[in-house]
Amino acid sequence: MILDDGATVLSSAVRLAVPLGFAACGEYLAERAGTMNISVEAMMITGAFTAVASASATGSASLGLLVGTAAGLLVGLIHGNASHRLAVNTFVVGLALNVLALGLTSFFNASTELTGHQVAQVSIPVLRDIPLVGEPLFVQRWPVYLLLLVVPLTWYLVERTRFGLELRAVGENPQGADVTGIHVNLRRRQALLYCGTLSGLGGAHLAVGAVGSFNDNMTAGRGFLVIAAVIFGAWRLRGTLVGVALFGLADALRLALPAVGLTLNSQLLIAAPYLLALLAMVLVVRRTRQPAALGKPFTRGIV
Amino acid sequence: MSVQAASRTTPIDRAVAALLAPTRRAGGSPLAVALLTVGTAALALAIVAGLVGLVGGSPGSVLSSMIDGSVGSASSISTTLMEATPLLLVAVGTCVASRAGVFNIGQEGQMLIGAALGAFVGLRTQGPPELVSTLALLCAALGGAAWAALAAVMRYRRGVDVVVSTLLLIFIAEQLVSFLVSRPSLLQETRIPGQIVAQQSDALAPAYRLPALGEHPGLTVGVGTFIALGLAVVMAGLLARSRWGFRIRMLGHNPLAARHAGVREAAYGTVALAISGAFAGLAGGVVLTGQVYRLQPGMSDNYGWDGLLVALVARDRPLAAVVTALAFGGLRAGGGLLASTGVPAYLVDITQALLVIAFVLPPALLALWHAHASRRRGRAAAAASARAAASGAAA
Numbered sequence: 076m077i078l079d080d081g082a083t084v085l086s087s088a089v090r091l092a093v094p095l096g097f098a099a100c101g102e103y104l105a106e107r108a109g110t111m112n113i114s115v116e117a118m119m120i121t122g123a124f125t126a127v128a129s130a131s132a133t134g135s136a137s138l139g140l141l142v143g144t145a146a147g148l149l150v151g152l153i154h155g156n157a158s159h160r161l162a163v164n165t166f167v168v169g170l171a172l173n174v175l176a177l178g179l180t181s182f183f184n185a186s187t188e189l190t191g192h193q194v195a196q197v198s199i200p201v202l203r204d205i206p207l208v209g210e211p212l213f214v215q216r217w218p219v220y221l222l223l224l225v226v227p228l229t230w231y232l233v234e235r236t237r238f239g240l241e242l243r244a245v246g247e248n249p250q251g252a253d254v255t256g257i258h259v260n261l262r263r264r265q266a267l268l269y270c271g272t273l274s275g276l277g278g279a280h281l282a283v284g285a286v287g288s289f290n291d292n293m294t295a296g297r298g299f300l301v302i303a304a305v306i307f308g309a310w311r312l313r314g315t316l317v318g319v320a321l322f323g324l325a326d327a328l329r330l331a332l333p334a335v336g337l338t339l340n341s342q343l344l345i346a347a348p349y350l351l352a353l354l355a356m357v358l359v360v361r362r363t364r365q366p367a368a369l370g371k372p373f374t375r376g377i378v
Numbered sequence: 379m380s381v382q383a384a385s386r387t388t389p390i391d392r393a394v395a396a397l398l399a400p401t402r403r404a405g406g407s408p409l410a411v412a413l414l415t416v417g418t419a420a421l422a423l424a425i426v427a428g429l430v431g432l433v434g435g436s437p438g439s440v441l442s443s444m445i446d447g448s449v450g451s452a453s454s455i456s457t458t459l460m461e462a463t464p465l466l467l468v469a470v471g472t473c474v475a476s477r478a479g480v481f482n483i484g485q486e487g488q489m490l491i492g493a494a495l496g497a498f499v500g501l502r503t504q505g506p507p508e509l510v511s512t513l514a515l516l517c518a519a520l521g522g523a524a525w526a527a528l529a530a531v532m533r534y535r536r537g538v539d540v541v542v543s544t545l546l547l548i549f550i551a552e553q554l555v556s557f558l559v560s561r562p563s564l565l566q567e568t569r570i571p572g573q574i575v576a577q578q579s580d581a582l583a584p585a586y587r588l589p590a591l592g593e594h595p596g597l598t599v600g601v602g603t604f605i606a607l608g609l610a611v612v613m614a615g616l617l618a619r620s621r622w623g624f625r626i627r628m629l630g631h632n633p634l635a636a637r638h639a640g641v642r643e644a645a646y647g648t649v650a651l652a653i654s655g656a657f658a659g660l661a662g663g664v665v666l667t668g669q670v671y672r673l674q675p676g677m678s679d680n681y682g683w684d685g686l687l688v689a690l691v692a693r694d695r696p697l698a699a700v701v702t703a704l705a706f707g708g709l710r711a712g713g714g715l716l717a718s719t720g721v722p723a724y725l726v727d728i729t730q731a732l733l734v735i736a737f738v739l740p741p742a743l744l745a746l747w748h749a750h751a752s753r754r755r756g757r758a759a760a761a762a763s764a765r766a767a768a769s770g771a772a773a
Contacts, residue, residue: 111539111541111542113483113541113545157739157742160746161739161742161743161745161746162742162745162746163738163739163742164481164738166481166483166541167690167734167738168738170483170683170686170687170690170734171687171690171731171734171735171738172731174683174687174727174730174731174734175727175728175731175732175735177727178724178725178726178727178728178730178731179724179728181722181724181727182429182433182722182724182725182728183433185722185724186433186434186721186722296549299545299546299549302542302545303546306542340557342553342554342556342557342560343553343557345549345553346549346550346552346553346554349546349547349549349550350550352546353532353538353543353546353547353550356532356536356538356542356543357532357536357538365539369539370539370541
């Protein structure tokens with residue numbers, strides 16, 4: 076019985092954590108390049124809505140996933156050009172994009188009839204019979220397994236390629252990077268494109284993978300949760316993913332505990348990710364791993 | 379000469395101000411910015427009209443119902459003023475923080491904490507009505523200031539970025555308030571047998587509510603509106619004319635120069651952040667005592683976020699924020715009537731976001747254009763001198 080409950084909670088934790096996981100990989104890479112975009116929320120909600128809308132129009136949920144990913148990329152493109160070509164404050168851009176994306180998606184959702192579509196479920200034989208973790212890990216919608224590609228890809232890009240080295244240089248010391256011939260703002264725009272793509276995928280997966288339909292404001296602050304995860308992970312990929320897993324578990328517990336008959340303060344569980352991120356910053360920031368130029372716009376010249 | 383001596387001498391302050399003056403021009407001349415802004419704002423409104431057309435509405439009827447809902451009658455003007463009041467309060471506070479170079483985006487949370495403290499005072503104290511409602515507003519401001527000061531402590535003690543900490547504190551504030559109103563021992567409404575208890579506090583006693591001037595179906599102006607207007611003027615004056623305001627602006631323009639002139643960054647930054655939180659908290663108090671009368675988790679109703687947008691459109695000037703807040707208040711009020719035209723009321727949010735973009739883009743566009751132009755001039759000059767050198771060598 077306990078095993079069954081455990082499997083249910085774990086299943087829902089995986090379902091809730093995976094959309095965060097995609098977006099967190101993107102946001103992690105963007106923050107390493109020194110660009111702080113609070114528009115993850117905009118990217119995710121845009122991805123979610125366009126995924127459902129195009130799935131509803133074409134009847135194919137997988138195509139919807141693709142369109143949602145592209146829509147996230149578009150938001151990243153807008154953010155990148157506004158804050159790393161035009162040098163508008165990145166928080167201002169993010170704020171405006173968040174309000175705009177939430178408004179537009181709710182606006183169109185209210186004025187069109189969308190039918191729900193959901194991508195196929197994969198169930199891996201033998202492995203799914205493992206007690207406790209079998210069902211949560213091996214019976215899931217197929218995009219979940221894309222995460223197995225995205226995580227190593229993100230790690231490889233940041234840690235093992237010239238592109239990643241330049242990204243990190245741009246995040247730590249843009250002036251120095253500029254002098255060595257790295258195009259600082261171009262690298263940051265590229266980082267935002269990566270972030271947009273993955274956040275769009277995360278939102279799209281939430282809509283056509285995990286839930287199967289679109290509701291107004293269905294991301295409900297998950298974009299901010301992603302930012303909290305990157306901070307909680309002290310700007311390292313492993314820590315970020317641990318954060319994502321923890322936050323997914325907290326969310327799953329909040330939903331599952333009342334059914335099991337246990338009461339845990341639900342407000343505390345919702346606030347926990349943010350509290351943890353703040354605590355991590357207060358306690359860890361001194362031996363800092365935060366990219367030195369995070370959130371600071373780059374213009375050539377003497378600082 | 380020591381740094382401390384410098385902090386007391388105004389000639390140095392003035393010299394630093396003279397040094398800083400040219401940096402203000404980075405975004406092109408004010409006239410060019412204004413002209414371009416008219417263009418981008420027109421484009422934003424055209425996009426909105428296009429959206430209305432796209433969903434089968436008529437832009438004309440949307441416009442007329444927006445006008446009806448915002449300025450069409452005495453009661454709709456009252457609604458506009460009521461909506462504009464918290465927006466203005468939040469925006470004026472934001473102006474102070476942004477001028478000091480501190481970007482506070484947690485007003486939504488600071489508002490909620492302010493409202494919660496105001497509710498404690500309004501529901502738990504007895505006394506002369508004026509005293510209780512004044513005390514409730516003061517405590518609301520204090521609550522907001524304290525919530526923002528948390529971010530300041532984290533910033534100046536531990537180096538935590540203010541944007542991130544104020545953002546995260548919003549979600550914690552939301553859960554804190556929702557906790558307060560779901561515990562009967564704290565602020566949840568009194569249980570009446572046979573009725574469901576909601577997640578909200580009891581209503582404030584009518585005597586403790588913020589009074590309004592005017593009759594209800596006609597023009598009604600809440601006392602909060604006068605408070606907000608008065609404070610906007612006071613803060614505009616302080617920022618523009620006082621030594622304190624000068625130092626705040628200096629800190630925002632160039633923290634390095636300010637530090638050399640003896641401005642203590644941590645002290646001034648903390649005060650600016652606390653003031654901005656106090657204004658947001660006061661906005662929460664005004665919404666509580668003048669509009670909603672109960673503490674509810676959703677009572678901040680995006681006033682915090684929208685007030686931030688107002689400050690952005692006003693480019694951090696409190697007096698410009700008065701006009702912008704009225705315009706945004708009108709949009710919110712007019713949005714209430716949109717349902718009758720068949721166009722979703724989310725159009726208001728879209729319009730606000732597009733207007734913000736229309737107002738922040740022009741200076742950046744002009745700066746980029748100037749940079750390109752000067753680079754082109756530089757390249758042309760280099761090419762010309764190269765040609766001259768080549769022809770000299772040939773001769």
